[in-house]
Amino acid sequence: MLARAGFRVTVVEASAEPFAASASRYAGAMLAPDCEAESAPDIVRTLGHEGIKAWRDIYPGVVNGGSLVVAAPRDLSELTRFKSQTQGSQEIDAERLAELEPDLAGRFSTALFFENEAHVATPAALAYLLTAAKAAGASFHFNAEVSKQDNATNDVTIDCRGLSASHDLPDLRGVRGERVVIKSADVTLSRPVRLLHPRHPLYVVPWGDDHYMVGATVIESEDDGLATVRSALELLGLVYSLSPAFGEAEIVDIGAGVRPAFPDNVPSIVLKDNGTRIYVNGAFRHGFLLAPVLAVAVVAFLETGESDHPLVKPQKTSPATAFRGQIDG
């Protein structure tokens, strides 16, 4: 978005391969502001709707099929609770569920349908964003890090290092998320399905080409080590209970990412050094959903010096109009 707005953009990435060391590669990636409202503050839902709209404008691969929430018969009270804590759903019966997802026919008597939600297949979406950023003129340096000396006088550093920025942002913490990617030709789902459970809620996101992302644990830990047996059992057990036909699925990948999060679990744009260092961080479970909203806010700040966006943390001294006129670099 910065490159498209006319800024000269250099992306400096520590990993040798794109996305190799990121939390982003582990995401669903559901664009689910209404469902996420179950546990997220209201601002995530309101700005999340802007995020979905932006994704639809940016990326042709957005799947606009909505999302479904189901619960096993013994957990139906979870469905009632979920409905009461969210907005924007329709309660549907077994017949409508079978129309939407024929492979779930007969498995659940009722479900919640969030028609306005969407999702993207993470690997394809990330690859597209990289290509689009290059096409817009951004240059990329992999296996590299920014040092203070690299900055020319007028440069602004936008620090998006995720959890690696925690030395500079002391209230940033990591929240571990494990997920499995499976491949099954025996089950077809067209949209994300959340299976509620009192202890281990799970979701399955169809990535196309018979691939499904099954996620995700939410563990207060910065450990980015391999997925544990316990988590694998939870994830695979629940996907099997969603549909036993998943029993023959192949396990393609299993791993854990660490989501960067602030205490309120809401992403923030933190301005430092009089606005010449801009931290964009704390995306928690909403990095895909809110990335375009964060980007728009950064562009607006650099173009106008205005910092009244709800995700921008107020700074003590105003950047005034420091960046006006630098659009051409």
Ligand SMILES: Cc1cc2nc3c(=O)[nH]c(=O)nc-3n(C[C@H](O)[C@H](O)[C@H](O)COP(=O)(O)OP(=O)(O)OC[C@H]3O[C@@H](n4cnc5c(N)ncnc54)[C@H](O)[C@@H]3O)c2cc1C
């Ligand atoms: C299992 C799981 C499921 C998720 N599902 C969803 C979902 O369905 N929808 C959704 O919206 N969000 C989801 N998320 C959340 C989302 O993935 C995160 O919010 C998002 O990835 C955070 O992105 P980020 O760019 O801030 O951090 P990262 O993706 O971690 O990127 C940080 C980058 O900075 C680089 N870096 C670190 N240090 C340096 C340095 N010194 N110099 C240069 N580069 C450096 C890293 O190599 C990395 O590439 C999920 C997360 C997980 C783990």
